[in-house]
Amino acid sequence: MTKEPFPASPLVRLEVLAGIVRDELLAAGLPLTHGGADAGAAVSVDRPDHRGVVVHWYQSSQFSDALMAARGDDPHHEGEEFAAFTKQADTVRKAMAEALHEILTAAGLAAERIDGAHVSDEILVTQRLTASPWQARRFSRDAARMDKMQAAWAAAGCGNPGSETHYPSTGEAQA
Known part of the structure; x- marks a missing residue:
């Protein structure tokens, strides 16, 4: 019987998969981030469920700050500026989610878009196919x-x- 060099727990396997996802995104020329002030793709293991690796696109802090200011200046969200910011933010979010999905599937990864009420166009990568x-x-x-x-x-x-x-x-x- 062959013994594995390390315990192949689901968490270990997903951390390895997360590294592969990061390598593929970097190879495609996309910046990586941990969120916060930096724009780019954030890659993390889905915890606590361990369903796969989650990829989310973050816009720049300059854009996010301006969007928050527009929301604050328009508490009822009825103004033209707020509508323009919302449209641009939604367009960027959807376009980047589509781009991330296409890049990851072209790289041989099983990736699906997560579209839900509390999730904004994240990608879930479950395995490497090739x-x-x-x-x-x-x-x-x-x-x-x-x-x-x-x-x-x-x-x-x-x-x-x-x-x-x-x-x-x-x-x-x-x-």
Whole structure:
């Protein structure tokens, strides 16, 4: 029986998936954030349910602050400025949710939009279906490089190809 190198709890698996999601978004050129003042995609494990990895887009603090000020100046939400801010905020939120969904599914991830009363167009990523093209190429290149290195070590008679220093199989250290 093969023992896994670490406990494969749902939380550990989702943290690994969250790292893959972050890598894919960065590869697409999108900024990452933890929320707050920075604009970008926030990636987190769905807690406490562990359904998957949640991705949410945050607009800039400048835009959010201006929207809050417009809301404060128009408590009944009837003015033109408030309507314009709301329209722009909704358009950006929906467009970014669609873009995030498309990017993640193109990257080989099972992603679905979460549309609910208390959720604003977040994406739930549940699993990796396949490696994205850029990662598959990188993995293939790395595997080919390792094969070449192992062949070279074997041709040189290296007795321990996994070590940092490679000596002939006689075991003698060379000065």
